[in-house]
Amino acid sequence: MHSTAPAGAIRQLASLARHGDLSAYTRQIQRLGGCERPVRMEGHRLDVHAATGEIVHEVVDRDLPAGQLLIRCNNRRATRCATCAEVYRKDTFHLVTAGLSGGKGISPSVAQHPRVFATFTAPSFGPVHNRSGGGRCRCGRLHADDDPALGTPLDPDRYDYRAAVLWNAHAGALWGRFTTYLRQQLASRAGISRSALRHCLKVSYAKVAEYQRRGAVHFHAVIRLDGPDGAEDAPPAWATTELLTDAIRSAARLAETPGPLLDGRAYAFRFGEQLDIRPIRSADFAGTSELSSRAVAAYIAKYATKGAETAGTLDRPIRNPITDLIGSGVTDHARRMILTCWHLGALPELEDLRLRKWAHMLGFRGHFSTKSRAYSVTLGALRQQRADHNEAMARERAAEAGHPLPDPDTVLVLSHWRFAGTGLTAAETWLATSRNSATSPEGEPAHG
DSSP states (O other): OOOOOOHHHHHHHHHHHHHSOHHHHHHHHHTTTTOSSOEEEEEEEEEEETTTOOEEEEEEGGGSTTSSEEEOOOOOOTTTOHHHHHHHHHHHHHHHHHHHHOBTTBOGGGGGSOEEEEEEOOOOSSOBOOOGGGSOOTTSOOOOTTOTTTTSBSSGGGSOHHHHHHHHHHHHHHHHHHHHHHHHHHHHHHTSOHHHHTTTOEEEEEEEEEEOTTSOEEEEEEEEEEBTTBTTSOOOTTOOHHHHHHHHHHHHHHOOEEEEEETTEEEEEOOOSOEEEEEEEESSOOOSSSEEHHHHHHHHHHHHTOOGGGGTOOSSOOSOTTTTTTTSOOOHHHHHHHHHHHHHTTOGGGGGGOTTTTGGGTTOOSOSEEEOTTSSOOHHHHHHHHHHHHHHHHHHHHHHTTOOOOOGGGEEEEEEEEEEEESOOHHHHHHHHHTTOOOOTTOSOOOO
16 A cells, blocks of 8 residues: 655656656656665766667656656665665675675685684773673673663773774774784794795685774674685695684784874774684584574675664764764764864874764774675676676567667767766655565575
């Protein structure tokens, strides 16, 4: 049953019914697949036959039902567009799964390679409210799981907000140092040089960043050992899961990245003492001490669509910390981290950290999900597969309707589009909601 349209939507729909094609308008909205914040474009496109110069197809914004071209936003954040974020989550799931069990062009033999799921945490910046072991906090209270006090400092005035913000800003560089040390440790355990290691072993990984409640970034990573040619190549027999685990522990302990010198204090950053490393044994095992490939992929994919808003901050850049934070719902702890970013961002010696630009991210400016080149298929390749599938389906429908599309190899596309805004009108929102057009173009959903 359709919901009742609001007054604004009714007026827009009535006007369109008098002057346009309501069914074509609906189809244009449905093609967005449920995107909540589409990009609106104005301009035109000409498809010209390369040999004859004949115009075989023309698209002009004023002839489109909405008067503009509407394109999916493809935002990865669930707080900005749940539908597009779900596509990103599923793509990430398939990317991680391919690197663990094969598929998407990766051989199933990769499942026999040593691989672990590791979590790297941030160091302490001061005592915070927690549920250590499910027991009482050092404040004396027994916090519920949803207690907003969890993760906030016991004494905000003594909490090291500067170090917390600078940790987030340097976390990506620290991960880079860790990967260097990991290769060193693997070579040391194999009794060979680093240059020799490159000829017999490759380290591959896929990782995602997650915000702890205290606003500090930590990393979840799948780390795998391959032969020198990557996923299709088996590693040497001495490269075991146990050796990999031991090397990760040493590398995480040794890795350090230098920070700035502020007020006479030289900052340097290392991972926290909490380091969890668990072997990934099979695609189906679901025990308590070991992880299955699918469980790991689902876990990483879940966090790929989240941002710093899970730590009580905003999901958009801050232009003015005074006006933007009023009535925003930002927690007091996140507010202090944001203001610390803002103050540090004014220092010339920290200009390269761009802390004001990334204040809403509490200083972290890295990519949320990354992978090494040889780990598996890329997100771009998955998107291209989907685009090729959609184009093939469109050509099949056009042929069935008696209007076959021209061969793309013989057509020259000339287009000029300019940005005209984002979002849906009231009528478009109602059409998208009432017709339940939020379907995934992904196909089979990911399990997770």
